Amino acid sequence: MFKFLSLKQIYVIVFLSLIFWAFFAFYTMNQLIASQEKYANLINISGKQRMLSQKTTLMVKRYLETQDKKLFIHSMELHSLMENDHNYILKNLTSQEIKSIYYNEPYLLDKKLQLYFSLLDSFHKKPTKNLANQIESYSFDLLPKLNDAVYAFEKEANEKIVILKEREMFILIGTLLTIILEALLIVLPSLKKIKHKEDELLQKNITLEEEIKKEIEIVRKQEQILAKNSKLTAMGEMIENIAHQWRQPLSIIATSATALQFKNEINPVSTNEINQTCIKINENAQYLSNTIENFRQYLKGDSIPVRFDMKNNSNKFIKFVEKSIEKYHIQVILDLHEDIKVNGYPNELIECFINIFNNSKDIFLEKNYSHDNRFIFISQKVIENKIIITFKDNAGGMPTEVLPRVFEPYFTTKHQTKGTGLGLSITYNLIVNGMNGSIEVENVEFT
Numbered sequence: 544m545f546k547f548l549s550l551k552q553i554y555v556i557v558f559l560s561l562i563f564w565a566f567f568a569f570y571t572m573n574q575l576i577a578s579q580e581k582y583a584n585l586i587n588i589s590g591k592q593r594m595l596s597q598k599t600t601l602m603v604k605r606y607l608e609t610q611d612k613k614l615f616i617h618s619m620e621l622h623s624l625m626e627n628d629h630n631y632i633l634k635n636l637t638s639q640e641i642k643s644i645y646y647n648e649p650y651l652l653d654k655k656l657q658l659y660f661s662l663l664d665s666f667h668k669k670p671t672k673n674l675a676n677q678i679e680s681y682s683f684d685l686l687p688k689l690n691d692a693v694y695a696f697e698k699e700a701n702e703k704i705v706i707l708k709e710r711e712m713f714i715l716i717g718t719l720l721t722i723i724l725e726a727l728l729i730v731l732p733s734l735k736k737i738k739h740k741e742d743e744l745l746q747k748n749i750t751l752e753e754e755i756k757k758e759i760e761i762v763r764k765q766e767q768i769l770a771k772n773s774k775l776t777a778m779g780e781m782i783e784n785i786a787h788q789w790r791q792p793l794s795i796i797a798t799s800a801t802a803l804q805f806k807n808e809i810n811p812v813s814t815n816e817i818n819q820t821c822i823k824i825n826e827n828a829q830y831l832s833n834t835i836e837n838f839r840q841y842l843k844g845d846s847i848p849v850r851f852d853m854k855n856n857s858n859k860f861i862k863f864v865e866k867s868i869e870k871y872h873i874q875v876i877l878d879l880h881e882d883i884k885v886n887g888y889p890n891e892l893i894e895c896f897i898n899i900f901n902n903s904k905d906i907f908l909e910k911n912y913s914h915d916n917r918f919i920f921i922s923q924k925v926i927e928n929k930i931i932i933t934f935k936d937n938a939g940g941m942p943t944e945v946l947p948r949v950f951e952p953y954f955t956t957k958h959q960t961k962g963t964g965l966g967l968s969i970t971y972n973l974i975v976n977g978m979n980g981s982i983e984v985e986n987v988e989f990t
Contacts, residue, residue, distance in 0.1 A: 587805045588628045593689045594809055595625040600682040603675050622663045629656055641695045652688045796824050853883040853923050860896040872914035878922035887978040895973050898966040899934045906938040940986035949984055
């Protein structure tokens with residue numbers, strides 16, 4: 544079939560085929576990751592809509608009962624957040640089926656949400672019991688329709704995964720066929736040619752047999768050297784690839800965990816779904832664990848409190864964020880005292896430090912601070928038998944109205960696609976509940 548082609552031409556064809564399958568596989572995986580990120584956002588936000596509608600209604604009812612202005616203001620904030628989320632969903636509707644849920648009979652979800660928002664606007668202008676009852680009624684009516692929207696997004700995400708998995712199988716089969724063709728059309732003919740040459744040499748001069756054996760031994764040793772060099776090169780490439788591929792399993796872990804968390808907050812998820820998500824997370828966590836053993840203890844966490852040195856623990860934290868410090872040109876100024884010991888969970892405390900560090904880093908980037916004007920000061924000292932740890936940056940502080948809420952779960956000043964609002968809440972729980980400490984935040988001026 545390929546007799547009219549030279550061995551070189553066949554090699555080029557097979558090589559180009561392998562390149563094609565590699566790019567096709569890369570494109571498919573990128574599609575899968577992008578698709579999952581988009582659907583995860585839509586499922587999370589649409590699921591959050593259900594919770595917000597119920598919570599807003601509760602704030603309205605409680606305000607009428609207590610006349611507490613904080614409840615009134617909070618209901619306005621929830622209303623604004625719900626409208627923003629709704630607008631985000633409308634801009635990212637993914638199919639005609641989902642559009643019909645929002646725009647067509649019998650759902651008309653967009654129209655009913657707009658009516659719900661209108662009732663909230665009227666209530667916030669002039670609160671009355673009648674409006675509150677209407678809001679409550681609309682809220683109950685909206686809940687099953689919002690459920691339908693979430694289920695539609697989930698169904699479409701699953702269908703997308705099935706299609707991409709079928710494409711993965713197609714890629715696998717195509718790649719295997721290409722490799723088989725390479726073996727049949729390149730490797731075997733090459734081996735036959737080598738054998739034929741050896742036979743010709745043996746036939747020409749039997750007396751050269753020993754010399755040929757010597758040459759073969761030399762060639763064998765050279766091949767061993769080349770094989771070792773090849774293995775070393777392959778190991779280097781493998782390490783680089785592993786570093787590049789961390790992004791995918793981390794993305795899968797974050798997406799799976801976030802999706803499961805939001806689903807469980809709204810409606811208890813099934814045991815099967817929890818098991819499947821846990822299996823997926825465990826598979827990717829094991830992959831990461833196998834590629835970088837140095838982080839094993841940190842990923843494992845602490846099960847029992849231990850006595851540890853604060854300075855050593857802080858230096859470990861600096862090691863973990865060292866690349867971010869270099870990449871984003873942040874100057875970290877340390878004031879660490881010797882021999883400060885504490886009982887607690889050293890790895891969890893490092894996680895708290897990382898959360899606080901990331902908040903400062905994000906503000907530097909958001910406000911576009913110059914590279915030579917990004918400072919974080921970290922100090923540790925003992926005052927009246929209490930260990931005081933201070934993080935301080937020159938990022939301009941926080942708005943006064945934000946300060947009382949920074950440790951609330953899901954509270955964030957970032958867009959929902961950039962911030963979860965959980966970092967400082969987790970930090971608060973680890974320090975207060977896990978280590979019996981306290982944590983405070985304030986704006987101060989310093990030079």
